[in-house]
Amino acid sequence: MKAVRTIAELREHIQELKSSSDKKTVGLVPTMGYLHQGHASLIRAAKEKSDIVVVSIFVNPIQFGPGEDFETYPRDEQRDLAAAEGAGADLVFLPSVPVMYPKPTKTKIAVSDVTSGLCGASRPGHFDGVTTVVSKLFNIVQPDYAFFGMKDAQQVAVIQQMVFDLNINVQIIPCPIIREEDGLALSSRNVYLSQEERSQALVLSRSLRETKDALEQGRIRTAGQARDLLVSTISESKVAVIDYVEVVSFPELTSLENEARIMEQDESVLMALAVKFGKTRLIDNCLIQLKGE
Amino acid sequence: MKAVRTIAELREHIQELKSSSDKKTVGLVPTMGYLHQGHASLIRAAKEKSDIVVVSIFVNPIQFGPGEDFETYPRDEQRDLAAAEGAGADLVFLPSVPVMYPKPTKTKIAVSDVTSGLCGASRPGHFDGVTTVVSKLFNIVQPDYAFFGMKDAQQVAVIQQMVFDLNINVQIIPCPIIREEDGLALSSRNVYLSQEERSQALVLSRSLRETKDALEQGRIRTAGQARDLLVSTISESKVAVIDYVEVVSFPELTSLENEARIMEQDESVLMALAVKFGKTRLIDNCLIQLKGE
Numbered sequence: 001m002k003a004v005r006t007i008a009e010l011r012e013h014i015q016e017l018k019s020s021s022d023k024k025t026v027g028l029v030p031t032m033g034y035l036h037q038g039h040a041s042l043i044r045a046a047k048e049k050s051d052i053v054v055v056s057i058f059v060n061p062i063q064f065g066p067g068e069d070f071e072t073y074p075r076d077e078q079r080d081l082a083a084a085e086g087a088g089a090d091l092v093f094l095p096s097v098p099v100m101y102p103k104p105t106k107t108k109i110a111v112s113d114v115t116s117g118l119c120g121a122s123r124p125g126h127f128d129g130v131t132t133v134v135s136k137l138f139n140i141v142q143p144d145y146a147f148f149g150m151k152d153a154q155q156v157a158v159i160q161q162m163v164f165d166l167n168i169n170v171q172i173i174p175c176p177i178i179r180e181e182d183g184l185a186l187s188s189r190n191v192y193l194s195q196e197e198r199s200q201a202l203v204l205s206r207s208l209r210e211t212k213d214a215l216e217q218g219r220i221r222t223a224g225q226a227r228d229l230l231v232s233t234i235s236e237s238k239v240a241v242i243d244y245v246e247v248v249s250f251p252e253l254t255s256l257e258n259e260a261r262i263m264e265q266d267e268s269v270l271m272a273l274a275v276k277f278g279k280t281r282l283i284d285n286c287l288i289q290l291k292g293e
Numbered sequence: 294m295k296a297v298r299t300i301a302e303l304r305e306h307i308q309e310l311k312s313s314s315d316k317k318t319v320g321l322v323p324t325m326g327y328l329h330q331g332h333a334s335l336i337r338a339a340k341e342k343s344d345i346v347v348v349s350i351f352v353n354p355i356q357f358g359p360g361e362d363f364e365t366y367p368r369d370e371q372r373d374l375a376a377a378e379g380a381g382a383d384l385v386f387l388p389s390v391p392v393m394y395p396k397p398t399k400t401k402i403a404v405s406d407v408t409s410g411l412c413g414a415s416r417p418g419h420f421d422g423v424t425t426v427v428s429k430l431f432n433i434v435q436p437d438y439a440f441f442g443m444k445d446a447q448q449v450a451v452i453q454q455m456v457f458d459l460n461i462n463v464q465i466i467p468c469p470i471i472r473e474e475d476g477l478a479l480s481s482r483n484v485y486l487s488q489e490e491r492s493q494a495l496v497l498s499r500s501l502r503e504t505k506d507a508l509e510q511g512r513i514r515t516a517g518q519a520r521d522l523l524v525s526t527i528s529e530s531k532v533a534v535i536d537y538v539e540v541v542s543f544p545e546l547t548s549l550e551n552e553a554r555i556m557e558q559d560e561s562v563l564m565a566l567a568v569k570f571g572k573t574r575l576i577d578n579c580l581i582q583l584k585g586e
Contacts, residue, residue: 107458
């Protein structure tokens with residue numbers, strides 16, 4: 001595995017790895033580093049599907065709002081390199097901010113509609129920063145496949161929309177959420193949690209699991225009932241402060257009417273949460289696939 | 294030469310033309326059709342620099358504002374195909390609106406700063422439409438080079454900014470303005486002009502030429518004097534209605550202070566005009582290259 005820091009080096013190494021055959025496929029796993037088993041599962045999925053696996057590690061300043069955690073976002077380059085290699089990466093791209101933004105970007109890619117709710121509502125400008133940097137990475141790496149975790153389900157929907165609208169020649173592969181044994185969804189931000197907060201945060205996965213069970217067993221049926229059950233379960237934690245609890249179509253992310261029967265929808269339904277524990281905002285979600293996708 | 298109407302066909306034919314060697318380069322000439330000698334010069338430049346020349350012909354609805362001439366923009370497919378073939382095109386891509394926009398696009402690419410003045414000020418949203426469709430064409434064709442006429446100098450600056458900011462792997466080749474013998478810059482919109490308007494419109498190229506001469510001969514020196522001379526010359530036409538007369542840096546497109554001495558600038562200076570003759574808005578410009586670019 002090679003670690004490279006400039007665009008020229010990266011392109012050169014990709015060409016080199018491709019040199020035996022231009023038919024070799026490239027899989028890209030874009031990350032902000034501080035890799036955990038969720039990232040490792042993306043890298044393994046990339047390894048399985050592509051000949052050459054590129055992992056990018058870049059904490060992208062333009063997707064953080066004022067007062068968010070850009071400066072304090074956890075970083076550990078040495079551990080990340082070992083983790084990427086262990087999971088099967090061929091190349092790790094670790095650009096500095098000046099490599100990605102030699103001048104402040106005047107160009108932004110903005111996706112409407114799918115960015116208006118959920119995290120888009122709580123984090124204005126966030127998804128413009130995501131689509132802009134992901135588009136840059138796509139142009140730099142020119143991958144055949146790109147792998148994103150469903151933990152950030154809205155991010156997957158936004159990027160798929162961008163790829164569709166701009167005719168980007170890359171296939172987006174969404175990969176399942178990876179959880180700790182006790183249910184906590186893996187996130188680089190979990191390190192911010194105190195022991196007490198971490199234990200309280202289990203209410204997120206539990207609320208999703210219990211609501212899904214209730215829907216599948218027919219104890220509840222509507223989006224309104226699902227929202228109520230999610231909110232009441234989360235509220236059992238005294239320190240949880242709800243940012244949003246939403247039940248939306250996927251990938252359109254249109255809010256379901258309170259009366260809408262979840263298991264009778266024509267398309268997948270996403271139950272999505274953002275909840276603060278102390279200063280740490282966590283997200284989690286559960287996708288109910290209704291068309292056997 | 295082949296004419297194709299779908300993205301799949303286009304990609305297939307490009308692959309076919311490349312098949313003998315993946316080292317073959319692709320040159321793209323994006324147009325809105327109704328081809329004239331200006332377009333032909335772009336196609337010839339593309340032919341000289343690239344192995345495979347793709348001409349796209351698409352009147353892009355999202356770059357027209359309400360009340361602009363999207364519906365009436367001149368179209369003549371048969372003549373265009375002959376002109377493209379005559380100039381050396383290998384492939385002509387003529388997508389319909391549903392091919393380019395199977396659903397209304399939710400994704401827009403916006404470039405700030407360089408779009409705020411000149412035509413960007415008169416035509417809000419115009420350049421978002423241009424950058425979005427050009428980015429789509431780049432993703433569809435994946436050219437090594439793309440050729441744009443300097444008649445739309447701001448468009449060249451905006452696209453170069455987008456390519457730089459998004460790390461798009463294409464080299465933009467600006468090509469000189471082509472004029473009629475009497476000086477009128479070629480434009481598909483010239484067909485809108487009555488005989489009288491066409492004759493009045495010669496004031497555009499004349500004002501630029503005379504101002505450039507005056508600067509080179511030292512009869513005038515400053516941006517303010519250049520603006521005054523341009524305005525007074527254009528005003529000799531009784532029917533000319535000025536939209537803008539600007540003297541700006543290129544490619545930054547920052548307005549020069551009135552006192553700034555044009556021939557002593559560190560970078561190129563663009564004198565740019567937009568003037569209406571009857572219902573027809575014409576643009577023209579003159580680039581004063583000061584660094585021997």
